[in-house]
Amino acid sequence: MSANAGAAPSNKGRERTRRRFARRQWARRWLTWRYVLAIVVLVAAVASVVWLVFFSAVLSVRSVTVTGADILSEREVKRAAAVPEGEQLAVLDISAMRARVEALVAVKSADVARHWPDGVEISIVERQVVAVVDLGGRWRGMDADGVVFRDYERPPGGVPRVQVLATADRDALREAAQVISSLPADLSDRVDHVEVETVDKIALVLRDERRVEWGSAEESDEKASVLTALLQARQAKVYDVSVPGQPVTSDIAR
Template sequence: MAGPTTTAAQRGARRTNGTSSARSRPSRPGPRGGRTRLPSPRTVLVVLAALALVASTVWVLYGSKWLRVRDVTVSGTRVLAPARVEAVAAVPLGSPLASVDTDAIAERLRRELPRIDSVDVVRSWPDGIALEVTERKPVLLLEQGTKFVEVDRKGVRFATVDRQPRGVPLLRLTADQSPSLRRFDTERLIREAVGVAGELPAAVARDTRIVGVRSYDSITLELTRNRTVVWGSGEAGEAKARALTALMKASPKAGHFDVSAPTAPAASRS
């Protein structure tokens, strides 16, 4: 009885060992599992063509002699000399047009030429830079000795000139003793006067010689033919402009107009 039992046990052990060996063997990859697919020739050609296109574009823009700055044009100037604008711009002639720092040129122009209100620096392909300038326009003048300081619609003092530009009124500030200076400084009063000048009807603006400011709410106009206008504060400017236009049409021979209260304007001969 002992013999068959031992034999059966040995067969069972062999089966068990065989199973363990089979489980411990590393699995072989399938016929497709470990194979790396290479790109097709068509894909390789497309990639190479794209790289060649990028390289040629970069070379044309930055390395070739065809797209380099050769010409600078200036437009929009009325007082400034175009040659002066071009000199301050300092556009790097001969440099690749694509590499020109247009923002830096614009900033330099605005900083060194305060008369410039805005400027567009435009690449003009294939080889030009265009400087499109907008100059500040004076709406009032401040006397400074024998010269005049120009003030634009934003209240910016941007230039000093020897002669009074035609059609630009003087600003006369007499607010030294005004209590309003405690609340509104000189710069604020100048801005108020600028605002009034901007609200004037065109016909009145042409005839205005002096804008007087005694305080925040006491602004007057001196016109041609010894006419005066009491404007009051800078508030309700559009309504005051309409009232003044109507008064001048209704009383063309009047010499004094008061629109400080635009709902109750008044006109008189003196």
């Protein structure tokens, strides 16, 4: 009885040891397979995302919207952008589309953005007319950079007119645009038109036919202040503020 009683506990101990060993073995195997399973799931997830973004029709271009267009039509902007409908959003050449839109002369700047899941938005800032120029019998709108970018059948009210003399070139137009843009509102309202000969021979003709020799766009703020004071202090036919520190007035019209 004593020998059998001693053997039974010993057998039970070996059985528990065996079971613990089996559990540890299973735990190690499960840990290994768990990592393998996690890698498989991760690879599958990445493959699904790649397929969804780059190959499926779910995230492809279905709509194109345009904001900021006034002078231009939405159709003109879309045609310039040439957004390939049906193309995956992720592979669109946004920079190329923006460059094509900014090539439109009426566009000062543009931005093209993806709108997930299936849209493209084109935002533009158009040039603003600061003056109209008579070029070859056509009235053209000009912005503050001297860029001529739109046509008018007749000069719009409230916008200075620019008369280009024979020797004026693109640089002279740009200089005239800077002069006009620098004028304070109360002075700009008094200007009938601007005469441009060269970059440093620009003149303002006021609505009452008085003439202002302005010179170039340099020191325009100071010139405007000097001219405003002169107009209040003295009646003359010609005001020369091309050198604002030494203004000259004359009663002899040019």
